Amino acid sequence: MRDQTRIPCVLMRGGTSKGTYFLAEDMPPDSETRDRVLLAVMGSPEPRQVDGAGGGHPLTSKVAIVSRSARADADVDYLFAQVAVGKASVDISPTCGNILAGIGPFAIERGLVAAKDGETEVRIYMVNTDSLCIARISTPGGEVAYEGDASISGVNGTSAPVLLEFLGIEGSNCGALLPTGNLRDTIDGVDVTCIDNGMPVVMVAARDMGVTGYELPDELNRNTALKAKLEVLRLKVGPMMNLGDVSQKVVPKMTLVAPAREGGAVCTRTFIPHVCHEAIGVLGAVSVATALVMEGAVGADLSTARVDVSGRAAVSVEHPTGEFTVDLLTRRENGGIRVDRAALLRTARSLFEGDVLIPRSVWSPAATTPKPAAVAA
Numbered sequence: 001m002r003d004q005t006r007i008p009c010v011l012m013r014g015g016t017s018k019g020t021y022f023l024a025e026d027m028p029p030d031s032e033t034r035d036r037v038l039l040a041v042m043g044s045p046e047p048r049q050v051d052g053a054g055g056g057h058p059l060t061s062k063v064a065i066v067s068r069s070a071r072a073d074a075d076v077d078y079l080f081a082q083v084a085v086g087k088a089s090v091d092i093s094p095t096c097g098n099i100l101a102g103i104g105p106f107a108i109e110r111g112l113v114a115a116k117d118g119e120t121e122v123r124i125y126m127v128n129t130d131s132l133c134i135a136r137i138s139t140p141g142g143e144v145a146y147e148g149d150a151s152i153s154g155v156n157g158t159s160a161p162v163l164l165e166f167l168g169i170e171g172s173n174c175g176a177l178l179p180t181g182n183l184r185d186t187i188d189g190v191d192v193t194c195i196d197n198g199m200p201v202v203m204v205a206a207r208d209m210g211v212t213g214y215e216l217p218d219e220l221n222r223n224t225a226l227k228a229k230l231e232v233l234r235l236k237v238g239p240m241m242n243l244g245d246v247s248q249k250v251v252p253k254m255t256l257v258a259p260a261r262e263g264g265a266v267c268t269r270t271f272i273p274h275v276c277h278e279a280i281g282v283l284g285a286v287s288v289a290t291a292l293v294m295e296g297a298v299g300a301d302l303s304t305a306r307v308d309v310s311g312r313a314a315v316s317v318e319h320p321t322g323e324f325t326v327d328l329l330t331r332r333e334n335g336g337i338r339v340d341r342a343a344l345l346r347t348a349r350s351l352f353e354g355d356v357l358i359p360r361s362v363w364s365p366a367a368t369t370p371k372p373a374a375v376a377a
């Protein structure tokens with residue numbers, strides 16, 4: 001093939017998302033060429049991504065770039081990239097906790113981490129947010145298992161469990177758990193809670209936006225008036241959350257909250273940020289669960305989430321395709337709540353291994369400088 005460049009790639013489902021996973025050494029060294037390559041890999045900006053590996057939806061237009069870590073506290077570095085659908089942009093502002101679920105299996109299978117017999121712990125440095133996650137991967141006989149009994153809402157059947165544990169991720173995107181300095185802000189007459197426990201999220205009561213919060217994503221996606229109102233709010237709160245101009249960023253996410261209907265703590269609909277999520281993002285759910293246990297936050301007043309005497313809370317966040325339970329370990333400090341640890345269950349599956357092909361006119365590796373040793377944001 002004269003005019004196509006081959007790049008080794010694994011297509012994986014990570015939680016309720018799907019993406020292309022690469023070794024950093026197989027990617028272009030500079031971020032400008034890398035972003036051009038990722039657009040070509042996924043088939044963006046064309047909205048159906050028909051000329052690429054993307055699925056025409058933000059949840060299937062995701063990329064992981066992985067390398068061995070130079071850090072003492074991590075085995076691998078994981079850089080996440082959200083490739084836009086319908087426009088030529090690649091955003092590395094946030095990380096993605098669903099794609100994160102595939103990093104442990106990918107790292108083991110690509111020889112970056114040696115597997116033990118039984119379970120293997122993979123310590124992952126999340127480059128985008130300068131924070132850490134410990135993933136526990138099922139590895140009977142020293143090989144990654146994909147089949148198992150774990151089930152997560154939004155994915156059919158059962159799979160091997162991937163346990164994710166986050167330590168100290170408060171403010172990892174915005175610099176503070178409550179980046180505006182307030183538990184509640186009022187923007188254009190609407191009360192919001194702006195929170196970052198791993199993902200910048202703006203919590204808004206669904207009723208304040210003129211909806212029930214129980215509509216299905218298709219209906220909300222057709223509600224252009226609602227989406228326009230949410231975007232006005234988002235553009236205003238972005239700078240208040242220390243994120244600067246967010247017009248080209250996929251953060252903050254906008255979460256509508258309503259009282260739970262299925263036995264969970266609260267019901268959510270999350271815009272990521274321009275399309276309604278079919279479920280909820282992983283770190284998005286951690287941020288929402290955290291707000292729910294903070295007295296006075298938007299959503300906490302509608303929620304049944306409670307912290308027990310030992311500081312633990314298992315918060316079930318309802319979403320359009322089921323629920324997502326986040327286990328929090330909290331402590332009281334200066335009259336408020338701090339979260340030391342958040343843990344949750346995901347699953348992942350390797351779907352396809354091989355080379356992804358892109359036009360040589362986009363990138364011809366022979367014509368560029370040597371490859372970097374590690375991923376760089």
Ligand code: NQM
Nearest residue numbers: 017097098272281282283284
């Ligand atoms: O919040 C969707 C997803 C995500 C991100 C999004 C995620 C997270 O479901 O950590 O997992 O918010 O864009 O993959």
